[in-house]
Amino acid sequence: MNISVIVPTYKRSELLKQCLVALTKQNRLPEEVLLIIHPEDKATTDFLENFRPENLNLRILTINVIGSIPAYNLGLSQAKGQIIVFTDDDASASLSWLEKIEAHFLSEPKLGGLGGRDNMFKDGKLIEGRKETVGKLQWFGRMIGNHHLGFGGPRLVDHLKGVNMSFRREAIDGLCFEKSLRGSGTIMFFELDFSLKVKQRNWQIIYDPNIIVDHYLGERPGLDKRDEFNPAVFTDNVYNETLIVLKHLSPMSRCFFIVWCLAVGTRDAPGFVQLLRFLPSQRGLILRKLLASYRGRWQGFKAWKKLNYKK
Numbered sequence: 022m023n024i025s026v027i028v029p030t031y032k033r034s035e036l037l038k039q040c041l042v043a044l045t046k047q048n049r050l051p052e053e054v055l056l057i058i059h060p061e062d063k064a065t066t067d068f069l070e071n072f073r074p075e076n077l078n079l080r081i082l083t084i085n086v087i088g089s090i091p092a093y094n095l096g097l098s099q100a101k102g103q104i105i106v107f108t109d110d111d112a113s114a115s116l117s118w119l120e121k122i123e124a125h126f127l128s129e130p131k132l133g134g135l136g137g138r139d140n141m142f143k144d145g146k147l148i149e150g151r152k153e154t155v156g157k158l159q160w161f162g163r164m165i166g167n168h169h170l171g172f173g174g175p176r177l178v179d180h181l182k183g184v185n186m187s188f189r190r191e192a193i194d195g196l197c198f199e200k201s202l203r204g205s206g207t208i209m210f211f212e213l214d215f216s217l218k219v220k221q222r223n224w225q226i227i228y229d230p231n232i233i234v235d236h237y238l239g240e241r242p243g244l245d246k247r248d249e250f251n252p253a254v255f256t257d258n259v260y261n262e263t264l265i266v267l268k269h270l271s272p273m274s275r276c277f278f279i280v281w282c283l284a285v286g287t288r289d290a291p292g293f294v295q296l297l298r299f300l301p302s303q304r305g306l307i308l309r310k311l312l313a314s315y316r317g318r319w320q321g322f323k324a325w326k327k328l329n330y331k332k
Contacts, residue, residue, distance in 0.1 A: 022123055024049075025102030029057040029092035030110035033239045034064040038072070043113040045074045049120035052102055053078045057092040060085065089183070089208050090198045097197060106187040111239030112139060121232045122187050125175070133192030133224020134216055136181030137232025141169040156180050156216075156228050162266045162278030163287070164213065171230040178228040180216035185234045192224040199265070201324070203257040210261040217269045250306060252313045259290045259317025260324070267325040282318050290314045 026044060030037045044054055058065050060083055069081065084095050097105065104126055108114065118137075125135050136156065141148040152167035156178030159165065168182040199214045220226050263282070267275055286292030291299070291311050299307040 022104050022126060023102040024051040024053075024104045024106060024119055024123060025100035026051045026054045026106045026108065026119075027057070027093065027096035027100060028054060028108055028110055029089055029096065030062070030065055031059055031087070032062050032064060033110050034062075034068040036111040036237055036239045037065060038068060039113045039237070040108070040110050041072065041074065041077070041079070043115075045077050046116060047114065047119050048116050049123060050076055051078070051106070051119055053080055053100070055080050055082055055096045055100055057082050057084055057096050059083070059087065088204065090200060090202060090204075090211055093183075093211070094197045094200070097193075103190050104187055105190060105193065107183055107185075108234060109184045109236070109239075112184050112234040112236045115233040115235070118232060118234065121229070125227065125229065125232075126187075126189055129225065129227070131223075131225050132189060132227055133219045133222065134181055134186065134188045134226040135232070136168060136178070136186040136226075136228050137234070138171050138230040139169050139182060139184045139234050139236035141236045141238060143238050155230075156182075156226075158213070158217070158266070158269070160274055160277075161281050162270055162274060163281065164262065164266065168228065169236065171228060173230060175227050175229040175231075178226050179220060180213045181226065181228065183212045184236050185232065186212060186216075188219065189224070192219050192222060201328075202261045202264070204261070205254065205257070208261065209258045210265055213262075214265040214268070217265075221269075250310065252309060255310060255313040256317040256320070259314050260321040262290065263318050263321025264324050264328075267322065268328070279318075279322070283315070286314060290317070 054077055058081060082095055082099060084092055122135060126132055150170045151172045152170040154165055155167045155171040157165040158179040196218055198211045202208050202211055216226055266278060270278055282292055284292050285294045291314050296307055296311050
């Protein structure tokens, strides 16, 4: 099967070099690598002028719009492979990465989407842990990620993670990543919507923690800075999650989701219970998070209602 790898990049040339070098060392080389760049990113264009891997069919696509979704959609529209693989410029694939991905698609004809573990490194240190439940959307709308902590064998999941995911072309024919999601550069939860669309077409989504990339958590573009609270970014992230989850839940589950969001919530999108939980340690910060969370929930709900009305 032919494999296309899509890598959006923006102002992270040193990490991009690691990413591309890892692709040149694959046991099973891709038929093409589509690198999505921005013309204003001079460090990346300068690096690429001198990067000439002999064993890598590198196609460079230029886009003028900032944001991960436009970049992913451009790559998706241009990819020629039977298997479309996505990764980030701050990730380095293990030697058997593409070899294992291809083996899964060859052995399982109903496999539509496949993901794996991303070993996350923060400040050079591996984030350790083990979680059995990965990539699930619970019946009342609570999303569980844990793709960086999964262990054991392959298992069916609901959604994948953008840094390490792949799809059968037949399963995603006619699909694109949701353009209405919000963000200043990195746009959160786009993988959730895309994965659920594939699953709704009765394709399997599988997570195999033995398909590994090392993820070095590069600095994000735009306003979204890791470990730094920004009300606008926080609201956008909650908006995206709310809109997507409401799109894919049953009517009864939507009601429970709304109540759960407002009453309980999560650490990343707190409701009233989370406010009480974190008030002693975060004080004013958790209040700001709660307001930004409620704002994102309300805006996401209104966007879903508008979308549903148009249908």
